[in-house]
Amino acid sequence: MHESEEGRPPVFKSWNTWYWLVLGLFVLQVIIYYFITSAFL
Amino acid sequence: MSSIDWIILFGTLLTIVAYGAWKTRGSKTIEGYLKGDNTMKWWMIGVSIMATQASAITFLSTPGQAIEDGMRFIQIYFGLPVAMVILSVTLVPIYYRLKVYTAYEYLESRFDLKTRTLAAFYFLILRGLSAGITLFAPAIILSAILDWSLYFTTVLIGVLVIIYVTTGGTRAVSLTQRYQMTVIMTGMLAAGFIAYSLIPDHVSFGDTVALAGELGKFNLVNVEFNLNDRYNIWSGLIGGTFLSLAYFGTDQSQVARYLGGRSLAESRMGLMFNGLLKIPMQFIILFIGVMVFVFFQFHKPPVYYNHNLIERARDVAPEAIAELEASYDVLYEEKAATVEKLVQGIQQEDVGTVSAAKSGYFEIAEKERNIRNGVKEVIADAIPGAKTQDQDFIFLNFVVNNLPRGVVGLLLAVMFSAAMSSMASELNALASTTTVDLYKRSIRKEASPGHYVLASRLFTVMWALFAMLFAILASFAENLIQFVNIVGSLFYGTLLGIFVTAFYLKWVRGTAVFIAAIIAEVLVFYCHYFTDIAFLWYIFVGCFSVIVGSIVIQALKIKN
Numbered sequence: 001m002h003e004s005e006e007g008r009p010p011v012f013k014s015w016n017t018w019y020w021l022v023l024g025l026f027v028l029q030v031i032i033y034y035f036i037t038s039a040f041l
Numbered sequence: 042m043s044s045i046d047w048i049i050l051f052g053t054l055l056t057i058v059a060y061g062a063w064k065t066r067g068s069k070t071i072e073g074y075l076k077g078d079n080t081m082k083w084w085m086i087g088v089s090i091m092a093t094q095a096s097a098i099t100f101l102s103t104p105g106q107a108i109e110d111g112m113r114f115i116q117i118y119f120g121l122p123v124a125m126v127i128l129s130v131t132l133v134p135i136y137y138r139l140k141v142y143t144a145y146e147y148l149e150s151r152f153d154l155k156t157r158t159l160a161a162f163y164f165l166i167l168r169g170l171s172a173g174i175t176l177f178a179p180a181i182i183l184s185a186i187l188d189w190s191l192y193f194t195t196v197l198i199g200v201l202v203i204i205y206v207t208t209g210g211t212r213a214v215s216l217t218q219r220y221q222m223t224v225i226m227t228g229m230l231a232a233g234f235i236a237y238s239l240i241p242d243h244v245s246f247g248d249t250v251a252l253a254g255e256l257g258k259f260n261l262v263n264v265e266f267n268l269n270d271r272y273n274i275w276s277g278l279i280g281g282t283f284l285s286l287a288y289f290g291t292d293q294s295q296v297a298r299y300l301g302g303r304s305l306a307e308s309r310m311g312l313m314f315n316g317l318l319k320i321p322m323q324f325i326i327l328f329i330g331v332m333v334f335v336f337f338q339f340h341k342p343p344v345y346y347n348h349n350l351i352e353r354a355r356d357v358a359p360e361a362i363a364e365l366e367a368s369y370d371v372l373y374e375e376k377a378a379t380v381e382k383l384v385q386g387i388q389q390e391d392v393g394t395v396s397a398a399k400s401g402y403f404e405i406a407e408k409e410r411n412i413r414n415g416v417k418e419v420i421a422d423a424i425p426g427a428k429t430q431d432q433d434f435i436f437l438n439f440v441v442n443n444l445p446r447g448v449v450g451l452l453l454a455v456m457f458s459a460a461m462s463s464m465a466s467e468l469n470a471l472a473s474t475t476t477v478d479l480y481k482r483s484i485r486k487e488a489s490p491g492h493y494v495l496a497s498r499l500f501t502v503m504w505a506l507f508a509m510l511f512a513i514l515a516s517f518a519e520n521l522i523q524f525v526n527i528v529g530s531l532f533y534g535t536l537l538g539i540f541v542t543a544f545y546l547k548w549v550r551g552t553a554v555f556i557a558a559i560i561a562e563v564l565v566f567y568c569h570y571f572t573d574i575a576f577l578w579y580i581f582v583g584c585f586s587v588i589v590g591s592i593v594i595q596a597l598k599i600k601n
Contacts, residue, residue, distance in 0.1 A: 040254035
């Protein structure tokens, strides 16, 4: 799909940046939660 | 409850309802009533999506879950961000391109009318029953806490929702959800801060966190693969992704939220908003539960959290209850001394003391659990048919008995707001699907816009009455809650399978997927009634049965 059809995303140039941001922050949270869990095992 | 609590409770609820109804009055077209004239910005969509998913039972139950079982419940949301991205890339642009009112309209343009009607029918069954339980679950808890009749609580929530949803439709749902979410988050954060401030001064925030951690409450991630364990990272990632894809992609109560966006970009951003904030929000709610858990280590909790039920049992078996309470009081003193030792060990970083105090604590906790189970048995004997599980009452019990005046009213407003925000979305979606996919498409094809708006309003009232009736009758059937919890899993797999086939298997036609969807549903019901497969797996069974069945049937048709 072309960008014009999709509508430009705010802040970033591409939707892919948003998708990687959402997934990246999710992975970061899981890593933090894993370390919190491990700290009390 | 003090008069200030009543003023805050009813003032908050009535203000939101009146403002929502007044601000969104006068929708004369179906476009305005069902899609809010496509005026919603991305953050409104995001808030609306989150408010729809988080029902009252989320805020009543989740802190109790953390108190009893730790924070591992968070793992069920791990598939959600992945699903948000997949939906943004795949289904949402299609819905926009086709300018649909409901998700099921897409199925007619891709397959045929009968497949669209079948999918709409599955949705109406599952969401109609869920709306009943969305109302029943908080009504039964709030009735017990406030000493109101179940009928009054049910009718109060139902009527308030009917007023603004029938007046303003989708726009009223979205507008009120903004204020309801503000009330919800303010109230929950206030409860968390107050719970922490009531912990004795010699226990710092760091000590509080360490205490909760040592007592097993920070069990956030379990990487062990175990099919029998409902909460681990694998079931969260795999099962959670499927569940979220089905819920956000094919359930009209969520699809309607982002179809009301100003543009495709706003809708996508709404989903990104949800993908970014949902897990942190659940973390905060669970963490508030952990704060309440630590609070109860320094302030004696009741032996049984449903005050109303234990008092009824006391009338029948006063001696048995008194005996158990006496044992519980003695044990609590022992536990309080052990917790103090544990805090000292943490503060002095003395591993030996911490380890010894923890062992002692868990032994006492086991005895405490036996006493609590004993109380439940006495209640079950004294009140035949009573639902003795009291985990959902823990948080509200803490609120009513420990929070200052005014905050109690605010927290009760939180629970009512959450119940109303979810129910509003559900009624709105049920009405739009009944109007657009059944009434307008197959019963009354040519009528004025005003006629369809009136029909949508009447269907909203009809579904609200159905939900209220279900909520009132539900109290007579013991296993109904469990039954309705699995209703979603019974239908979501088939719905998701139809949409996945529509999207990825371009050569499959309507008749093939229609037959496959019926066979898949029969198979799912077979699994439910004749096998021991856990209900979370029904989504896989339904989804893959539709996909494989469609391929086989279509291939046979082509061959013939």
